[in-house]
Amino acid sequence: TYIRKKGKIAGPSFKMWPIIGPFLESMDPKFEEYKAKWDSGKLSCVSVFHKFVVIASDRDLARKILSAPRYVKPCVVDVAIKILRPTNWVFLDGKAHVDYRRGLNGLFTRKALVKYLPEQEKIYNEYFKMFLELSENEAVPFMHTFREFMCAISLRTFCGEYITKDQIKLISDNYFRITEALELVNFPIILPFTKPWYGRKIADMTMDIFANCAALSRKEMVSGKPPTCTLDFWILGMLHSQGKISDEQFQAIDGVSNVTIREFTNKEISETLFTFLFASQDATSSATTWLFQILADRPDVFAKIREEQIAVRDGDLNKPLTIEMVDSMKYTHMAVKECLRYRPPVIMVPYVAKQDFPITDDYTVPKGSMIIPSTYPALHDPEVYDNPDEYIPERWVDGSKASLNTKNWLVFGTGPHVCIGQNYVMINLVGMIGKAVLEMDWEHTVTDKSEDVRVFATIFPDDDCILKFRPSKLVSSA
Ligand code: HEM
Numbered sequence: 001t002y003i004r005k006k007g008k009i010a011g012p013s014f015k016m017w018p019i020i021g022p023f024l025e026s027m028d029p030k031f032e033e034y035k036a037k038w039d040s041g042k043l044s045c046v047s048v049f050h051k052f053v054v055i056a057s058d059r060d061l062a063r064k065i066l067s068a069p070r071y072v073k074p075c076v077v078d079v080a081i082k083i084l085r086p087t088n089w090v091f092l093d094g095k096a097h098v099d100y101r102r103g104l105n106g107l108f109t110r111k112a113l114v115k116y117l118p119e120q121e122k123i124y125n126e127y128f129k130m131f132l133e134l135s136e137n138e139a140v141p142f143m144h145t146f147r148e149f150m151c152a153i154s155l156r157t158f159c160g161e162y163i164t165k166d167q168i169k170l171i172s173d174n175y176f177r178i179t180e181a182l183e184l185v186n187f188p189i190i191l192p193f194t195k196p197w198y199g200r201k202i203a204d205m206t207m208d209i210f211a212n213c214a215a216l217s218r219k220e221m222v223s224g225k226p227p228t229c230t231l232d233f234w235i236l237g238m239l240h241s242q243g244k245i246s247d248e249q250f251q252a253i254d255g256v257s258n259v260t261i262r263e264f265t266n267k268e269i270s271e272t273l274f275t276f277l278f279a280s281q282d283a284t285s286s287a288t289t290w291l292f293q294i295l296a297d298r299p300d301v302f303a304k305i306r307e308e309q310i311a312v313r314d315g316d317l318n319k320p321l322t323i324e325m326v327d328s329m330k331y332t333h334m335a336v337k338e339c340l341r342y343r344p345p346v347i348m349v350p351y352v353a354k355q356d357f358p359i360t361d362d363y364t365v366p367k368g369s370m371i372i373p374s375t376y377p378a379l380h381d382p383e384v385y386d387n388p389d390e391y392i393p394e395r396w397v398d399g400s401k402a403s404l405n406t407k408n409w410l411v412f413g414t415g416p417h418v419c420i421g422q423n424y425v426m427i428n429l430v431g432m433i434g435k436a437v438l439e440m441d442w443e444h445t446v447t448d449k450s451e452d453v454r455v456f457a458t459i460f461p462d463d464d465c466i467l468k469f470r471p472s473k474l475v476s477s478a
Contacts, residue, residue, distance in 0.1 A: 007363055009041060043363060058377070108421060118321075124153075131467075143285075144464070158210075158230040178203055279420075280425075289461065289465050301391075305437045334397070342391045345458040347458075352369070352371065379411065441469070449461070
């Protein structure tokens with residue numbers, strides 16, 4: 001069966017380990033192995049257990065897959081249905097998916113994102129203080145702290161003040177168990193004390209907390225409190241579409257968008273917020289870890305960001321972040337964008353073929369196969385990005401080859417499932433790293449693993465990013 005499905009595309013000519021295939025390799029995926037696969041051909045394949053997997057490395061083929069909802073849908077690992085619950089919107093396909101997603105757009109408009117900034121800035125302040133304390137005496141690995149940091153930002157953005165500090169701590173301390181449970185290759189049955197078992201426990205606990213926050217938000221929104229978090233905007237949209245808030249009252253609320261949303265239960269809302277956390281957590285943690293590492297290694301870029309950060313604050317270094325300030329951080333924006341290109345958090349997006357998919361003139365992906373468009377090769381394409389393996393923020397100046405070639409920008413995917421959080425990501429990362437550069441200096445302890453890429457859902461430096469922070473003289477003296 002394997003040889004028939006493989007046809008002419010690149011891949012092992014037979015299964016070295018009959019039935020299971022390279023299962024053990026998939027348990028501990030190596031970045032270099034993925035690279036070798038991409039280099040082996042525009043389309044290549046591998047077979048693990050009963051799953052036939054086709055990998056697309058070419059930009060146009062990747063785009064074709066991501067924009068072909070007739071043939072493909074996102075592939076979720078078997079255990080995801082148990083962890084995210086079968087009623088979750090992420091399992092919707094076609095029109096049902098498009099309609100549901102339309103109802104969520106109002107949560108990520110610019111008007112709404114503006115309202116999330118103050119809560120996010122409080123978390124930046126809290127965690128920057130922690131970075132200084134943690135590394136006061138010596139440089140320490142920061143990857144796990146960055147994961148907690150990003151988790152705390154997401155939770156405050158989604159749940160505002162309804163979620164307590166203890167709940168944030170509980171979820172951020174344990175979130176990695178969910179990532180582990182949802183690794184591409186994991187045991188499909190939930191047996192006690194296995195990774196999926198722990199993952200489900202933490203997911204259930206998190207969704208219960210979200211449902212409780214939704215109940216609190218309902219009370220506050222009915223009583224007329226201004227919205228500050230994703231939940232508030234969602235509840236207000238519902239109250240409006242149910243006629244419980246008049247058009248006039250609704251239009252007068254700062255930040256809301258006119259989208260008609262049906263009634264959602266607290267349980268449904270909790271499941272959707274959980275998908276936001278799930279989609280955000282690993283990717284933003286990866287981006288943050290690389291950003292801090294790269295900026296320590298590149299004092300030239302660090303200095304330019306700092307100069308810009310001072311300039312946008314008009315002499316008041318303690319000025320609270322506003323969206324206008326973030327908009328004017330042009331160089332910081334280029335530095336973040338380049339980090340996302342150079343070390344794209346999501347290197348591949350697994351899909352599944354719903355029917356035979358004639359992807360090229362001479363190859364049809366068989367129905368039921370996993371089909372994985374890769375983002376990394378397009379983002380390291382030397383025709384679009386000169387010296388693609390170098391970190392060069394200046395390549396993103398307006399009108400440059402990189403900025404005009406938008407087809408290669410696959411960091412957030414494309415097509416009907418393109419990342420719903422991408423504007424939020426940019427505002428959060430630009431605002432956060434700009435403030436960090438203004439308020440702190442940090443040094444990176446370079447090891448021989450610092451540039452090795454470890455794949456843990458997304459990608460991280462293999463030595464967990466060893467840093468030492470100290471307050472910047474600038475702000476302490478300001
Ligand atoms: C650096 C950070 C992030 C990166 C690199 C990233 C990347 C991606 C990618 C590649 C996809 C798949 C797109 C496709 O299939 O074409 C995706 C989907 C998605 N992302 Fe993000 N993402 C990030 C952060 C976030 C955040 C912060 C949120 C939530 C607020 C979010 C919410 C989602 C959702 C809900 C989907 C699925 C959309 C759908 O199926 O319709 N992501 N993201």
